[in-house]
Amino acid sequence: MxxxxxxxxxxxxxxxxxxxxxxxxxxxxxxxxxxxxxxxxxxxxxxxxxxxxxxxxxxxxxxxxxxxxxENSLKTLQELATYHREYLGLKIIALTGSNGKTTTKELINVVLSKKYNTTATVGNLNNHIGVPLTLLSMDKNTEIGIVEMGANHKKEIALLCNIAKPDYGYITNFGKAHLEGFGGIEGVIKGKSEMYDYLISNNKLIFYNAEDTIQEEKLIDYNSKVGFSNNNTTDYNYTLLDINPFVTFKTEDIVIKSNLIGAYNFTNLCAASTIGRHFEVTLNQIQTAVKDYTPTNNRSQIINQGSNSIILDAYNANPSSMDVALKNFSIQDTKNKIAILGDMFELGDSAPEEHQNIVNLLSFLDIDKVILVGENFYTTNTENSNLEKYKSFEDFKNNYKTIKDSALLIKGSRGMALERILELL
CATH class of the missing domain: 3.40.1390.10 (MurE/MurF, N-terminal domain)
Structure with missing residues (x-):
């Protein structure tokens, strides 16, 4: 047929x-x-x-x-998605990156929804099956489609771009994620940059973070781009005002308050604001959209449970995201800070070194107690007296001691399912 x-x-x-x-x-x-x-x-x-x-x-x-x-059901699904996308003739914004994809996608969606009928990737349907399903969920009422693209090896982003045929694109960052599949950080950069390759070859518009030297260098000779930064050298400029406890920033004369923690989310907020402004969403509309957005799905969720205040960031983890999450947690103005960290997966031969790097980092941070869970963290060399190690979640559960009156950061890879700790708390 x-x-x-x-x-x-x-x-x-x-x-x-x-x-x-x-x-x-x-x-x-x-x-x-x-x-x-x-x-x-x-x-x-x-x-x-x-x-x-x-x-x-x-x-x-x-x-x-x-x-x-x-002949092939999967290929037919992908071809049908491309045909449907072209049949609708709508605008498609694609985004990828090592960290922050889903949060940024959700922020872009709430911002653009103030002016347009949008359809965005649901959950993490961002692979060779999820992207076609996202495209096929769009209909004639959709004015802008927002498509998240994930990858754990080279040539995957290229495939997804050829399926979705985006008109606009944004890469959140290049970090230490899926090192095993990409073959190291250089492989990550090359793999994620496949989105740039597609957009540039088709003369499409690219949104970029001018504070990211990799993005700046890769796009230096490309003209169809819109940049943002915290200075006055780009199309849109933003000033970070506060991150304790939530990110507050300013652009022009508008102060925008969010429900997101961490300086790393400042970048995600700037990206969504920039894309919104490009599509003529007003700053007042952006301000309202950001104020009303609350993260869910184990991504930097703030949960008050009994006498404990919890940052639940257990959806996923890699060395880059673990690093920024811990640094942000350490500067929070709160008492009795406890970090419960689970293993980071898909690091291949780099796993021992990357887990040790996190343990070494902990020595320099203002965190009162650290609990490490998982085989990789269990084999690290530790000297801190405020640090506990457990080989598995079951070991931790069997030795759990009541935690009260504390601020907790819970972070680990999806396979660790550290949200189970909430039941213990």
Whole structure:
């Protein structure tokens, strides 16, 4: 079936589904296969549960006219997403980076929503499946689409850009994330810069942080760009006023107060404000959007639980994000600061060194007590008397002593699931 004909079938359906547990009446089901399962085996179940059509790529599972055979279900999903994106003809803003992608995406969305009908990536649907699903969730009411792109190896951002075909792009930063897949920090820079490669080759507009020397150098000879900084040399300029406890900043004569912690979120706020201003959202509208935004999903969430004040930043962690989170926590004006840190994953051969670097950093920070959880942190050399180590979460749980009247930072990679600590507290 040609992609234009498939698109007509898609328009007659209510939604896209790839999981039979989430099938809705009249949805279009795509049988996607993984390393441990064959999605085609679920096609008939999807139809039985109410799917209008099922896309398969194995002929022996074709049971009716509602089962549509294609050469490759995943590739067809991606091609359909691109076709739909071009059919709608809307503006697409893409963003990637090592840290802050999701928070920045959400900030851009709340800012632009003050003036436009927007559709943005939900949660972390930012990979080769998530990006197509995001595009296919857009409709004729969508004026601007905001697409987050994640990657853990080279050529992935290039693929996602070719699927989404963005008109605008922004890279939050280049940090020590997914070092194993990228092959080191140089690989990270090259992989994330694939977004620049796409945007520059197609003469699209790039938003950039002029305080980031890597971004500045890579875009020095490119003219279609909009920059921001904390001085008067770029298109938009911002001044950080306070970070204790939340980020407050100023641009022109407008003071903007947020519910976000850490100087690192100042950059994310500046990016969202810059993109909003480029699209003619007023500063007063931006001020309201930022004031009303509260982070969720274990990303720098502020939680008051009993006598404890908690920064829950357990969605993910890498050396770069761990470094800035700890430095920010150490300067908070509060008593009895306790950091509970979980292992950082996907670092490959760099894991021992990067975990040791974090432990070494802790010696210079104003944090009263540190609890390290995970095999990587457990093998580090530690000399601090205020530091405890546990090989696993279960070890920590079994030895847990009540924590009261404290300020806590909880941070670790997703696989550590440190939000479980809330139950103990």
């Amino acid at each position: 040609k992609i234009d004909a498939l698109h007509q079938l898609f328009l007659d359906c209510t939604s896209i589904c790839t999981d039979t547990r989430k099938v809705k009446n009249n949805c279009l089901f795509f049988a996607l296969s993984g390393e441990k399962f064959n999605g085609n085996t679920f096609a008939n179940e999807a139809l039985t549960k109410g799917a209008k059509y099922a896309i398969i790529d194995d002929a022996k599972f074709k049971t009716s006219d509602n089962t549509i055979l294609v």
